[in-house]
Amino acid sequence: MDQEAKRALLHKDRQRVWHPFTQMKDYALQDHLLIEKAEGIYLYDADGNRYYDTVSSWWVNVHGHGHSRIKQAIARQLDETDHIMFSGFTHRPAIELADKLIDIAPCGLGKVFYSDNGSTAVEVALKMSFQYWRHVGKPAKSKFAYLENSYHGDTLGAVSVGGVDLFHSTFKPLLFDGYRLPSPLVSEWSDGRPTPEAAESSVAEALEAVRRLFESSAAEIAGLIVEPMIQAAGGMLMHPAAYVTGLRELCTRYEVHLIADEVAVGFGRTGTMFACEHAGISPDLLCLSKGLTAGMMPLAVTLCTDTIYEAFYDDYETLKTFFHGHSFTGNPLACAVALESLRIFEEESVLEHVGNVSSALREQIRRFEAFSHIAGIRQLGMVAAFELYEDAGSRRSYPFAERRGYRLYLEALKEGLILRPLGDTLYYWLPHCTSTAQLEDIVDRTCTVLERLGYR
């Protein structure tokens, strides 16, 4: 793109676009990065500079950008139908996708409800759970339990079960009340692994808090929502699978729905197709989005058990209908893309490749141990994270106003690396197409930037 066209676009961007989750004043003196091309793990800006998309474009991209099979799937679908309403009508892509998802999802999930994004998948789960208890004669079960540091989206229902105060506290007067539970293992990581004892005791403590809450209040609790294995937006906080197994047991024992929000971790990101597999459990409700369409376009699903479905199944006059729907529910284009993505998973042995790259990632991130201002190095599947500390030994953070993570991010861009910060937590959230050579290059570049900024 020539410089004038670039300047004109960036001028309009500044004049007319309000970016998400962005303090726009941060871009008063600095441009948003104008992306012109995307291919595989790479993004290219308007000057032709290349960047590693190590965060899979906000955790959505799966098989790399511009995948030819995905493009073909879109073209094929466009020759059949574009969008068709999904109430009274149905179509092949949505049916086949639902069928496929139930085949691969943790067992016991029998029905698929479509919506548009991660937030709506969560809203659907909350509303289904809430209404379910009314239909089975336990309307007092109307509240939700959720975790500290959890993030489930930005619509107000999803915000109500969010546990990141920076994002959520402003809207308090618009939120419904719930029970906030401690999250396990927030700061017990070191050198990529928690000690087994620390992990065990942290899990036990966190589960004990759940047990106490259920013991006193399960009669008022419809469901507990959790991001299994990784609390992502809350800071890439990882917990052992035993925590998820424990939640399942408690939820079953106390008759509380377990709602697994796998919007971020689903579709192989943690090494298994779904994160619940690490724990060998099935939730009552499962929320999926992001990677569902391989990161091409919005689509989401909420899977539920047949038990839940059946509580809504009755004569129309009983008014048990689940009155929820979005205009683009079951969008055929998005469903066709999702189907093709699942075929790629199978036919190209994607999870096997993920296993190999994950092992390499686990090795590679040990290189960060050499940096004295880094701690909490951790990894699961294609995800790895660490924190910057003023004093790593005592876990003393840098002053908030220094915005260390953000400054590292800006510096990394110069190295052709998209290294996203969540405060002073830096992370990779790699697409499955990453090769081990690319991975090494990514870690090399990260070390270069850390070195340059004096974190050694």
Next chain:
Amino acid sequence: MDQEAKRALLHKDRQRVWHPFTQMKDYALQDHLLIEKAEGIYLYDADGNRYYDTVSSWWVNVHGHGHSRIKQAIARQLDETDHIMFSGFTHRPAIELADKLIDIAPCGLGKVFYSDNGSTAVEVALKMSFQYWRHVGKPAKSKFAYLENSYHGDTLGAVSVGGVDLFHSTFKPLLFDGYRLPSPLVSEWSDGRPTPEAAESSVAEALEAVRRLFESSAAEIAGLIVEPMIQAAGGMLMHPAAYVTGLRELCTRYEVHLIADEVAVGFGRTGTMFACEHAGISPDLLCLSKGLTAGMMPLAVTLCTDTIYEAFYDDYETLKTFFHGHSFTGNPLACAVALESLRIFEEESVLEHVGNVSSALREQIRRFEAFSHIAGIRQLGMVAAFELYEDAGSRRSYPFAERRGYRLYLEALKEGLILRPLGDTLYYWLPHCTSTAQLEDIVDRTCTVLERLGYR
């Protein structure tokens, strides 16, 4: 499609898919209509039967299904970039679309915030308005006023400002409180027009209710949200432009944000590009979705004034960031489609055509006056509606359990017509590509069905 393939798909549909806004038991003995092809105003089922899509696939389709320019736009965009994250990054389709939208939107709206669907566009508007008043030192302005019979989506924030009890009352314990206002002119239509006196007095009454509320409580009210000109899901209730003008005056006088939800009525459906144009006013926040992508795929925007934007623009440390975002914010594919749709509007004089077809529609629906069980015949732009009554003179409804609207819908399918019911309200919500010949055929078929079911 052969019968076996069809049966297999419908079997899977019944087994695994939970359709939106649907009592699934309605489909115990009857199949969902399996659509295999879509072209122009027509849908084709798996047996090759053709149907008029008179509801534009839930009010989203604009230029007809399978439009070649739209297909080409998708293919072109896929060769540049698929999805790119929109925080820290930007791209041409989202910038150009924002620019174009501000050019054509009611004046005074200076910034575009992207999201994924109508519900999120509304959530964004509510949250922006709410947070705005905190930033300008009026945190007491934290509630919202909304109309009886209003529908703004199904996420819990949007449900909180919804006024259709059938959809919304179940979730009451999860909703935030607000002020519900009467909607104007609910039953004052006859023969396609309200009498000028009835319209005037109904508008005056409804506005007086707003004035009284603002007089007593404006200090606690952040915004008033309205579907300008047509309350769609609430029953295709139309009101005169004077009501919208009056709302604008009151909102300005009492310092309350006017939030126009044009998710359904935007993009020419009422005859003008945006419904607010009928009233010659600009809202403080404008929500758009559905027709934005010509009905191809999910995308939404919330436009706001520069005044609102500037209240969030400050140093990061002041924590005034609008912490809202969705993974697929500003999806390049959807933006490219939306841009192409706006080009089609211009280059193919779509609004001019809409003007002609609207006039024909106004004429054609007079034919329903001959049916003694029909009243409330009304029309605006490409939208027309009427009610079925047991006794039209006294406006006595049929018993709820008879589900007259639903039965008419099923009968209309046999006539190749998709005639959607909202209770006993039947309506057309025509795509802009409808020709006058098609329109006549649609009304012919509607009359045939009405006749057959004894509504004469």
